[in-house]
Amino acid sequence: MSNALRLAKGTFGRVALLDMDRPLVRHAHPHCHVLLKVEGADAQFSVGRRMVPLTDESAVLINAWEPHAYAHFDGQPATIILALYIEPDWLGAFRPNWKASGAPDFFTEAVGATTPAIRRLTRSLAEAMVHDPGDAPRHERLLAELMIAVVERFTDWRGTPYSLRLAAASFVDHRVRKAARMIEADPCRVGDMNRLAGDVGLSRAHFFRLFEASLKVSPRVYLNVVRMERAVQAVAEGTASFAAVSESLGFSAPAHFSRFFHDHAGSSPTAFRHVSALRGGDYETLR
Template identity: 35%
Template structure:
């Protein structure tokens, strides 16, 4: 495959598509979106999904339901050119899989990458990198839809309603507080007190209801805000960091790179117009 092996970020109504080249580890995290991970070129690598090591290579892709905790191990050798799709559940339901889409629709996190899927991956990556015929946003989104549909029809099963709709009132109160105060990086004990729960009750009920720890949820909300600021404004990185409650820009850069695999300056520079 003849691509330009560099980072590129496409943001659209579906969510986000990121092409990145590197060996960097990614810390354990989770998010509200479905995640599709493909090796495009270079060395294979390993992700830990709920602590289980899974390969990402020419024969295996990784599919993750919302709020599935995962991390990427640091490559021991050559870098990996990786495509990551973060797919909004509502978009997937409306444009791909219908009302059967749910947070448990993929029963297996490691699945085979067929030749047909690899061909769709290559088409999307080339399009994002501007290789071949000119593409506008609509064409990019259609290529994303084709790839997500192919993976879904091959490996998905009917899932239950999204877990976030089944949380109890106190956890809902905590979620609302986190969303309203995420830019201030709220202390989780303060969140627990606002929800009317002890520390142990808060962590147990939150994990049971949402599927991840309160810290992973808070990290996702703050990262979502960071992406929105980086993509939607020319605000200096130092100001972005300050508005998100980081004591220094370097702390923000480390947080962002540990979750996205590329630093915020490169993320902004590589946004596809």
């Protein structure tokens, strides 16, 4: 069963070391998202409408809010993946226009050939997370080196002023903006999309078309993104029972929440909380 081996969180966002042997449902993240292979079999992801490979020499590059899925096939061996979920403000501290990592076209391609430096930094960060799980400063230093190499390799960050890119990406119809605010305010209460469409003054069909045109994801995917980000925070940082977290996010039973979490994060909530709580001195080796 797929599970998290390690998790690092901070102002940079989060980094998960995942042992993957089952598919993930189509989902999205509010961060730029980089997937790097550490060990195991080559793998593949569906990004947008493309199937792209994750190998020793290729990275999968996913823009903020871009729908994607892990396409694991029956009988395929497991893969250890370093998954980066990076906050734009943190990247913007390196160069102001790197804050454009929150824009929908930061990565121009969904897959790119890695360099020896990227492969070395990927392995170094994965090993540091396993062998020294409590050394947060070292993790962030390695992540910074890795993301600088990734951005310089895979983006046209010199091409357009970040202010124009973000401005172009930020226009959202006021009715879609209202619906998004309602979802963010209380995802537990937003389950009926027909009602949500009516609440913002649109027919269901028009609402879905306008929402996806504005935010690049469907209302249901947006709701799931909000639920998942709340779930990650509650599981990783909190002490509430999973039953309480499940109820707060609108799931009818804890088992439904656990399946949702595993299908989106590649890990059970139990394993995710465990690796979030690890401190230095708890060692194991990459298999």
